[in-house]
Amino acid sequence: MNNLKFIKKTDPQIAELINLENKRQKEVLEMIPSENYTSDAVLGALGSTLTNKYSEGYPGHRYYQGNKYIDEIETLAIERCKKLFNVPHANVQPYSGSPANTAVYFALLNPGDKIMGLKLSGGGHLTHGHPNVTFSGKYFTSVQFNVEPDGWLDMEKVALLAKKEKPKMLVVGTTAYPRFFDWKKWRQIADSVGALLLADIAHVAGLVVGGAYPSPVPYVDIVMFTTHKTIRGPRGAVLMVTDRGLKRDPDMGKKIDRAVFPGLSGGPHDNVTAAMAVCFKEAGTAAFKKYAKQIVKNAKTLSETLIKNGLKLTTDGTDSHLIVIDLRPQQVIGNIVAEALEAVNIVVNYNTVPHDQNPPMYPSGVRLGTPIVTTRGMKEKEMKQIGKWIVDVIKEVAHYRLPAEKEERAKFVKKVKVELWKNKKLGEIRKEIKKFAVKFPIFVGFE
């Protein structure tokens, strides 16, 4: 990146750290499903002079002078987004997914109202009503549903819970459920109790745009998505109100806008807004559609390879970009496998599996996904190779057992970590992967 030379002049220490991170991103296979590598154009907008501006308010109604071009940029971002998702209202100012979900609650609910969402340990998000420690769980009455032990949702059970609890809002979204949501069914459940329906498509927005995942737009009232995951833009989020939402409440868009600003935020991050506009332009291309479909093809090939080689996945596969490996048959914890994979330059995260008996700090799974490796141009052939490496790594570390004594656990993980980075077999795989990964570029724009 050529802006590194300016940083180097002023702050060589930070320039060197950025340089090292660039190198790391090139040499590893980043497979955390909520991440992506943006294009040079998105990075360029993020690093532009737009970061200098204050523009509280919305296009045409600002509390600061000098926003002629900012207004044009934000309007472009909004219009492109509306066209991309086929919605009548979009707000591109939320700083990220969590404040965006909070804005929906602030706009449409009163403190103490009931929200119903997927349990964190079953693949929900903290902002979906996770009890005690989160804003959504503390300021609202929260009811949570869960996936079944095999990882699938039982929609009849969820429907019964909704009938019993009568939530004011149903939040449907996930960080770990690898399957499609049946949006029509969710609408029926919401309608059976008169609930508002919020689709949180933080993870799958890019797949939705690319036609690789069902769109919630015809069925839900509000849609939230983050712009930094499969849709491959800057860190941020968007709130959209659908035709259905506006029919239900013609002021819903205005309420959402007012909740974002002045309700919860100050000045929008205009450099991010411009980067979103660029991202939406890229996401509207035929090349992006192909990319989105390839993400899913890659995830399916990877999951088939893992299953063929004896691993168990939650729901036995995937419809989307993400996979959760259930390590209970191997009796090794996710932390050890995630660390061992990092030791061979494959970056994933440890994760709970459905109805995990282990504590969340030492869960029985790892979660991984294909958005970044697909951005880098990898296809089915490479997924088979990556799958084989993952299987070999798990075999190599499957003998490690979490100590029964709670006090011993942190020490154990620390000790194993040192061993893993000295392990000869893992060292050999690391060399192979480094050589393999650098062949695939990390910043790619679209024509």
Ligand SMILES: Cc1ncc(COP(=O)(O)O)c(C=O)c1O
């Ligand atoms: C489903 C879902 N909702 C909301 C969020 C929150 O987004 P952020 O991390 O940008 O606050 C995430 C982030 O991972 C997510 O996966």
